[in-house]
Structures are given as structure tokens and as C-alpha cells.
Amino acid sequence: MNEERKGLKEKITNSDIWKSIFRHGYENTGRRYTLQILQNVWLHLHPPRISRHALNFRFTWCMGGITFLMFLVTAVTGVLLMFYYRPVAEYAFRDVQALEFDIPFGMLLRNMHRWAAHGMVISVMLHMFRVFLTGSYKKPREFNWAVGVILLLITFFLSFTGYLLPWDQLAYWAVTVGTNMARATPVLGHEGPFTPTDIVTQANDVRFALLGGTIVGPSTLLRFYILHCVAVPLVASLLMALHFWRVRKDGGISGPL
Amino acid sequence: MEHFLALVSKPDNVPILAMLFLIPYFMWLAYKQARQTDRAGVPSDAALNDKVYVWPYLCRNEFVCAIIIMLVLGVWSIMIDAPLEEPSDPAKTPNPSKAPWYFLALQEMLVYFDPWIAGVVLPGFIIAGLIAIPYIDINPKGKGYYTIKERPFALAVFSFGFIILWIVLMIVGTFLRGPGWNIFMPWQYWDPHKIVPLTNVNLSYLFGIRDDTTANFFGFAVVAGYFALGPIFYFWKYKTSRFLQELGLVRYVIVSFLFLSMVALPIKMILRLALNIKYVWVSPWFNI
Numbered sequence: 001m002n003e004e005r006k007g008l009k010e011k012i013t014n015s016d017i018w019k020s021i022f023r024h025g026y027e028n029t030g031r032r033y034t035l036q037i038l039q040n041v042w043l044h045l046h047p048p049r050i051s052r053h054a055l056n057f058r059f060t061w062c063m064g065g066i067t068f069l070m071f072l073v074t075a076v077t078g079v080l081l082m083f084y085y086r087p088v089a090e091y092a093f094r095d096v097q098a099l100e101f102d103i104p105f106g107m108l109l110r111n112m113h114r115w116a117a118h119g120m121v122i123s124v125m126l127h128m129f130r131v132f133l134t135g136s137y138k139k140p141r142e143f144n145w146a147v148g149v150i151l152l153l154i155t156f157f158l159s160f161t162g163y164l165l166p167w168d169q170l171a172y173w174a175v176t177v178g179t180n181m182a183r184a185t186p187v188l189g190h191e192g193p194f195t196p197t198d199i200v201t202q203a204n205d206v207r208f209a210l211l212g213g214t215i216v217g218p219s220t221l222l223r224f225y226i227l228h229c230v231a232v233p234l235v236a237s238l239l240m241a242l243h244f245w246r247v248r249k250d251g252g253i254s255g256p257l
Numbered sequence: 258m259e260h261f262l263a264l265v266s267k268p269d270n271v272p273i274l275a276m277l278f279l280i281p282y283f284m285w286l287a288y289k290q291a292r293q294t295d296r297a298g299v300p301s302d303a304a305l306n307d308k309v310y311v312w313p314y315l316c317r318n319e320f321v322c323a324i325i326i327m328l329v330l331g332v333w334s335i336m337i338d339a340p341l342e343e344p345s346d347p348a349k350t351p352n353p354s355k356a357p358w359y360f361l362a363l364q365e366m367l368v369y370f371d372p373w374i375a376g377v378v379l380p381g382f383i384i385a386g387l388i389a390i391p392y393i394d395i396n397p398k399g400k401g402y403y404t405i406k407e408r409p410f411a412l413a414v415f416s417f418g419f420i421i422l423w424i425v426l427m428i429v430g431t432f433l434r435g436p437g438w439n440i441f442m443p444w445q446y447w448d449p450h451k452i453v454p455l456t457n458v459n460l461s462y463l464f465g466i467r468d469d470t471t472a473n474f475f476g477f478a479v480v481a482g483y484f485a486l487g488p489i490f491y492f493w494k495y496k497t498s499r500f501l502q503e504l505g506l507v508r509y510v511i512v513s514f515l516f517l518s519m520v521a522l523p524i525k526m527i528l529r530l531a532l533n534i535k536y537v538w539v540s541p542w543f544n545i
Contacts (some may be wrong), residue, residue, distance in 0.1 A: 019448045024424040033310040046315065053300070053401075055318055058286060060320045069323050073330065093344045100341065111334035118272040121359050125419075126283060132390075132415050133261060133287045135399040135408065142391035154358060163357050170269070172345035173354040177364065181376025192373045193543035215347060254401040 040192050045244050047252065054253045059134070059172045063127035064253075067155075068240065070120035075156075077113040078229065085165070087225035089218035092167035117159050124155045136254035144246040147239055161228035167221060175224070182207035261443035264432055268337045273431050273439045280424055290403040300402055317390060340406065352449060354438045361430030362423050367523045371544055379522070380532070388517040390415075393508050393515075416521055457535035469539075476538025483521070487513025 012018055013025065025033065034048040053059055084103055085095045085173040099106035128148065131137055137145035164175040183191040190197065195205075202214050212219030247253060264270060293299070311313075356364045366375035398407040405412060435441035438447040460479065461472035491509055495501050501509060528534040536545040 009402075019511075030310065033312045036312040043312070043316065046311045049310055051305060052307040052309050053305060054307065055314055056288060057318075057322075058402075061283060061286070062318075064448055065319055065322060066326055070330075096341060100338075107338060110335055111337065111339050112330060114339040115271075115333050115337070116330055116413075118269075119326075122272050122276060126279065128410055129283065129419060130287075132419075133291075133403055133412070134401060135404075136401065137391040138394065138397065138400045139391070145391045149384065152387075153384065158262055159359065160357060166341055167344040167351070168340075169345055169347050169351060170340055174345070174356050177354045177356045178360055181363070181372055184372035184414045185377045186373055189377075192377070209340065217347075 026202040045248065047248050050252050060253065061126060063123045063129050063130055066119065066123040067120055067127055068122060070116045071236070071240070074113055074120065077109055077116065078212060080109055082229060087222050089167065089221055090167065092221060096166045101129075103199070111174075117162060120155055121159055124152055125211055128152060131254075134254055141250045141254070143251055144243060145245065147243045151236065151239050151243060154232060154239065158232050158236065159230065161224040162225045164216070164221060165228065172216060175220070179207055179210055179216065182210055258443050260435065260441070260447040261432065265323065268340050270431055271333075271337060271356060273427060276424060277428070278418065284420075287403050288405075293407045294402050294404045299398075299404070299407075305401055324409065353434055353438050355430070355434070358427060358431050362426035365426040365434075366428040366522065369522065369529055372543065373543065382515060382518050386519070388510060389515065393512050395508070397506060414519075422519070422522060447497040457529070457533045459536045459539050460534050463532070463534065464539075473538075473540045476536070476545070478539065479540045483503070484514065484517055487517060 013022075021042070037043050037046050037048050081099070084099055084106065086092065088103075099110050103109075104140045123176070131148070154209055160175070160178060183205070184193075185187045185206050186192045187194050188200065189195060190202045190205040190207075202208065210216065210220075210223070211217070212223045265274065286429055286503060291475070353360065363376065366379060371381070394408075394411055396408050396411065398404070399411075427441075433442065433452075435447040437451060437453070438449055441455055449498075459472065459476075461475045464475065466472045466475055487510065490513070491501060491506070493510050504511070523535075525537070528537070536544040
């Protein structure tokens with residue numbers, strides 16, 4: 001029976017029709033596995049081989065990968081949302097309303113974007129917790145931990161700048177509360193300690209630079225939109241590339257080196 | 258109770274509700290593996306260097322994990338709608354005004370410190386401290402596996418900072434803060450007219466100092482004395498502690514300063530909640 005089946009399989013895979021469709025077979029060899037990684041533009045950041053314990057969910061919690069996945073989801077849904085949204089105070093709220101009520105699957109799109117962003121904040125915190133608990137920041141991975149800390153801040157900042165964009169009461173006051181802290185920056189904020197108040201005023205301090213005004217207003221919306229959609233994602237992408245590259249160069253995710 | 262239920266069912270608070278379950282789960286998972294390592298011994302180099310091919314083994318895991326997470330995200334997005342309140346109105350301040358959930362630990366710190374400390378200096382220390390961790394932790398053990406026995410101090414400090422000072426404060430800020438940023442228990446009615454008598458006094462006042470200049474010097478002495486605990490401990494233990502000798506003065510100064518700054522938060526919280534202390538150090542330029 002088995003012999004028969006094997007013969008049949010060979011007959012099919014050796015036929016002219018099969019060979020015209022599939023250029024060559026799939027060898028089950030280490031060479032094949034290695035090439036599969038090296039020759040694929042999406043996979044080549046992986047090393048060809050990794051430690052067995054790095055596959056273990058109980059060890060990694062998958063949190064770094066989930067963070068990256070959440071970033072990709074927000075990037076894709078974010079681009080789609082940009083087609084429908086104008087960062088102008090007169091339109092912003094109405095555009096979000098239109099997304100909810102008029103645009104097919106607009107609500108789902110917005111939900112996915114928001115929940116993926118929140119998911120990213122959760123997973124990036126848990127990722128950091130895991131990396132700490134397994135001592136994975138230790139030599140030679142010190143610098144990559146520092147890059148990770150910056151990426152954590154960037155995640156918060158991406159989430160925070162996006163929070164303003166619906167331009168509703170929730171967004172407006174959350175961002176007002178958040179940016180009010182900048183008033184109290186020592187030296188650079190107009191209400192901070194050691195500030196030369198004759199030079200640094202409400203109209204030129206660090207909060208003014210962030211908001212583009214003395215209160216959260218239309219120029220803040222535009223600033224946060226550009227930061228959220230262009231500037232910060234660019235920096236985040238560059239640092240993520242560095243982060244992943246260093247994971248590999250430093251000898252895989254962790255384990256003594 | 259109704260206000261608490263409204264808070265719990267707020268779509269934006271789903272992540273922090275999820276954290277209530279995720280954090281204990283992952284702590285349990287980590288603890289189980291740490292106990293296993295501590296009992297059975299550190300995994301050998303051979304076990305840690307046992308290699309497998311990324312294709313198909315890792316790629317398969319990534320693929321399955323991505324599918325599961327996308328399913329969860331899909332269901333979450335279909336079931337729960339992102340919030341959209343009334344159009345923004347600069348003239349209509351909601352009470353309480355809350356930052357997004359992940360910043361509520363910082364907003365919670367505002368209760369105990371002035372904005373320049375709670376909003377600028379302490380977050381700066383958190384960032385600097387996190388980046389400094391690999392450079393000040395010279396313990397070569399516990400790299401690449403869960404353990405408690407080999408690095409108890411590092412784990413205790415980080416877990417305290419992350420779980421208590423970050424997550425728990427975030428939960429308090431999310432669920433227990435109501436109008437006027439007053440504490441409201443879940444079963445309590447959110448009374449916007451609740452009056453909390455502000456009977457807080459400065460530490461110097463408690464010690465009977467009524468003169469501003471003396472109070473300034475007193476506050477300086479208390480804060481300087483607190484941060485001097487670090488160097489005092491160093492010179493007291495230096496001769497006998499091999500750990501301190503290996504750590505070196507520069508690293509030690511950074512560790513002790515960051516550690517004392519972190520512990521200053523719970524100390525100030527206790528001082529405020531138990532003794533109604535407003536400021537420890539009142540000066541003409543700033544208050545701590």
C-alpha cells in the first residue's frame with residue numbers, strides 16, 4: 001500500500017504538468033531551512049537558527065512580537081483612517097462621527113486602531129517586565145535595553161498624541177491635563193522652579209512649543225496629528241529596526257553569552 | 258456604586274481591567290519558573306545553546322501567535338466601540354479630568370508632589386533609572402532564565418516600582434478617583450460637592466518651627482540628610498562588604514540616589530496620608 005502510494009506520488013510529481021507549475025521540490029534539509037530565512041526579505045532579520053528555549057511561550061510570553069504586531073495593525077488601520085480624517089478643528093470631530101455612522105466599516109476601523117494602540121501599551125510594558133525578570137538586559141545587551149526604554153516612551157507618546165485626534169471632550173481634557181505638567185518644567189516652563197519669568201513666559205515656554213498656543217487649540221490638533229502620523233512613527237520604525245537588529249547581533253533574545 | 262460600574266464599563270478602561278488579570282497571571286508564570294530554576298539549578302550552557310531552525314519552528318510560533326492575537330483584537334473591536342463624547346469645549350471642564358489610563362500613575366503622584374516633581378523630575382528619574390539599570394546592575398548571574406535566589410535585590414526593587422508604584426497607582430487613579438480628585442470607594446456616591454478639609458501642615462510646622470527662614474533650613478537639612486543616607490551606608494559598610502567594593506563609588510552613588518528617589522514617593526504618601534504633611538521642605542523657590 002505504502003509502496004503503491006509512494007509510486008503514485010512520484011508519478012504525479014514527475015509529470016510534465018506538475019513540473020510546469022512547481023519549479024522544484026521542497027527538500028527537508030537544514031540548507032533549505034536556512035535559505036528560507038536568508039532569501040526572504042521579510043524574514044531575513046531572523047537568524048537562521050535560535051536557542052530552543054527562545055521558542056517557549058512560558059519563557060518569552062510573546063510580548064515583543066505582539067508589540068510589533070500591534071504596531072503593524074495601527075500602521076495599516078491608521079493609513080486607512082487618514083483617508084477620512086482632516087486634522088482641522090472644524091472638521092475633526094465630524095470626520096470621526098462620519099467614520100462611526102456613514103463610512104462602511106469605519107467604526108470597526110477606528111475600534112481596531114484604538115484597541116491595537118491600547119494593546120501595544122499593555123504588551124510593551126509586559127515585554128519590559130519579562131526582559132527584566134529574565135535578566136536579558138545584562139551584558140552584552142545593555143544598549144538594546146536602552147533602545148527599548150526609548151521605544152517604550154515612544155509608544156506612550158504615540159498613544160498620547162493619538163488620544164487628541166477625535167477632538168471630543170475626552171480627548172481635549174485628557175491632553176489638557178497631560179500637557180499641563182509641562183508648565184512646571186524647571187527653567188523651561190513658565191510656572192516651574194528656577195524659571196526666569198521675565199524671559200520665559202506662557203507664550204514661549206516648553207508647553208507653548210508642544211501645543212502651538214497657550215491652550216489646547218487648532219494648532220495643537222495639527223501638531224499632534226503630524227507627530228502622530230509622520231514624525232513619531234518614523235522615529236519608532238528606525239529604532240525598532242535597530243532594536244531587532246541588535247537582538248540578533250547580541251546573540252539572540254537571551255541566555256548567557 | 259453606579260459611578261464605579263460606569264468606570265468599569267468604560268471602553269477605555271478595558272486595558273487596565275485586563276491588566277488586573279494579566280499582571281498576576283504573568284507574575285505567577287514567572288514565579289513558577291523561577292522556583293523551578295532555584296530548586297533544580299541553573300540550566301546548563303548546553304541546554305541554553307541548544308539550537309533549532311527558525312524556519313519552520315519560530316516562524317510557525319509567530320504565525321500562530323499572530324493569528325490568535327488578531328482574533329482577540331478582532332473580537333474586541335467588534336464587541337466594544339471606541340468612545341466618542343461630546344465635541345470638545347474649552348469652556349466646559351469635566352470633573353474629574355483624567356489623563357489616559359497609562360498616565361494615571363503620574364497624575365496620581367500630583368496628589369503628593371508639586372507638578373514640577375511629579376510631572377517632570379520624577380518621570381525624568383524613571384527614564385534615566387530604567388536606562389541605567391544594565392550599567393549599575395553588575396550581578397552577572399540570572400542571565401536568560403527566571404530566578405529569585407540569584408538576584409533578590411534587583412527583582413524586589415524593580416517589581417516594587419513596576420507593580421506597586423506604576424500599576425497599583427494607575428488602578429487607584431482609574432477606579433478610585435472621583436470629582437475633585439477625591440478618593441471614592443466603589444460603593445460610595447460621587448458627590449461633586451464633597452468637602453475634604455485641607456488640614457495639611459508642613460513638616461517644619463509639626464516640629465514647632467514658625468519662622469520661614471528656619472523652616473527653609475530645616476527642610477533642607479531633612480532632605481539632604483535623607484539623601485546622605487546613601488553615602489553614610491557606603492562608608493559604614495565599605496570595609497566589610499565585598500559587594501560594595503565591586504560596585505564602586507560612582508555606580509553606588511547612582512544606585513543609592515535613584516533608589517532613595519523612588520522610595521521617597523511611598524514615604525511622602527505615608528507622611529501625607531498618616532500625618533497630613535503637605536511639604537517636607539518649603540523654600541522661597543520651590544516646595545518638596
